[in-house]
Structures are given as C-alpha cells and as structure tokens.
Amino acid sequence: MSIELKILNNSGLKKILVVGVFHGDEPQGEYFINEYLNLQKENLKNSLYFIPRLNQNNARTNKNGVDLNRNFPTKNWVKSNKDDYFGGNYPASEEETKFLVNLIEENKFDAIITIHAPYKIINYDGPAQGLADEISNILGYPVESDIGYLTPGSFGTYCGIERNIPTITIEIDENKAPQELLGRFIMLFNFLANKY
Numbered sequence: 650m651s652i653e654l655k656i657l658n659n660s661g662l663k664k665i666l667v668v669g670v671f672h673g674d675e676p677q678g679e680y681f682i683n684e685y686l687n688l689q690k691e692n693l694k695n696s697l698y699f700i701p702r703l704n705q706n707n708a709r710t711n712k713n714g715v716d717l718n719r720n721f722p723t724k725n726w727v728k729s730n731k732d733d734y735f736g737g738n739y740p741a742s743e744e745e746t747k748f749l750v751n752l753i754e755e756n757k758f759d760a761i762i763t764i765h766a767p768y769k770i771i772n773y774d775g776p777a778q779g780l781a782d783e784i785s786n787i788l789g790y791p792v793e794s795d796i797g798y799l800t801p802g803s804f805g806t807y808c809g810i811e812r813n814i815p816t817i818t819i820e821i822d823e824n825k826a827p828q829e830l831l832g833r834f835i836m837l838f839n840f841l842a843n844k845y
C-alpha cells in the first residue's frame with residue numbers, strides 16, 4: 650500500500666495538513682485536492698501538505714475492516730465490535746494510522762483538515778474555533794463543536810484534544826455533485842495557502 654503525500658511550497662510560514670478520503674465511501678476529498686493541485690499557483694504564504702486519499706478501500710473501513718477514524722492511539726481508544734466502526738485490534742494497528750502518526754510526529758502542523766461526508770457541518774477539536782468560523786464562511790456549513798456521538802480513537806481527538814493542534818473535520822453534503830462544491834474547496838485551499 651502506498652499513501653501519496655504531496656507538498657506545496659515546502660518553506661512556507663505555516664504548515665497545514667489536508668487529508669482526503671479517511672472513509673473510502675466518502676471519496677470527494679480526493680477530487681477536490683487533485684483539482685486544486687492541477688491549478689497554477691504562485692507566491693504561496695503557507696506550506697500545504699496534501700494526502701489526496703488516505704483509505705484505498707472503497708468502503709467506510711480500510712481493507713482490514715478497520716474504521717481509521719477510530720484507530721488512533723488516544724486515551725479513550727476502546728476495542729469495539731467488528732462493525733463499520735471497528736477501531737482495530739489495538740491502537741494504531743493500521744498502516745494508514747501509522748503513516749499519519751509518523752507524519753504528525755515529524756512535522757509541527759499549525760492546522761489539520763480532514764474531508765468527510767455527509768453531515769453538512771464544520772466540526773473542530775483543539776484550539777480551532779476561529780479557523781472553523783472562517784471555513785464555515787467559505788463552505789457555507791455551520792460550525793458544530795460537538796458532533797453528537799462518541800468517537801473514541803478519532804483523529805480529531807489524537808491531534809486536536811491530545812496534541813492541541815487546531816483540527817477541523819469538514820462534513821460535506823453528499824447529495825451535491827462534487828463538481829458543484831469544487832469552487833468552494835478551491836476558495837478554501839487558497840485561503841489556507843495565503844490567508845490563514
């Protein structure tokens with residue numbers, strides 16, 4: 650398995666990580682990221698680190714049946730039932746999880762963004778309320794600080810709550826064609842590259 654990491658402007662002021670397709674049945678992020686990477690860009694202020702597609706499987710879980718967003722080595726990780734939310738046999742059991750854990754240990758990210766579907770909200774963990782408000786203005790989804798259910802072993806808990814990195818979980822509208830949402834995502838990536 651190879652996870653692609655694409656870095657724009659390695660010497661930028663801030664380092665921002667954007668992760669697409671945590672869940673394989675929410676594929677839109679890969680499209681937004683690849684379309685943005687194809688555009689001409691000049692004088693970026695910040696460094697953007699893109700993972701277009703974390704989960705190569707075409708289902709919510711990875712090829713081992715693990716929900717990657719429940720597999721992070723957090724204090725609240727629990728061994729759960731083998732359903733669509735299975736957190737793995739132990740924390741960070743999965744290659745995808747280890748890849749992100751290593752990346753976050755090796756880089757001091759100023760913000761981390763992940764792209765999910767379908768709740769039409771901007772959720773955040775850690776000191777990210779201001780950034781969540783900015784992203785809400787760009788994408789037109791309301792900010793929700795609490796997604797309404799427990800997410801043990803989540804990426805947001807790992808990065809935002811336990812490491813104090815501003816972490817945003819974008820939940821897009823899956824009923825809209827990705828082409829309809831692309832313009833907003835290009836605005837978002839331009840904001841992250843130049844204004845944040």
Ligand SMILES: [Zn+2]
Pocket residue numbers: 671672675764765766
């Ligand atoms: Zn998701």
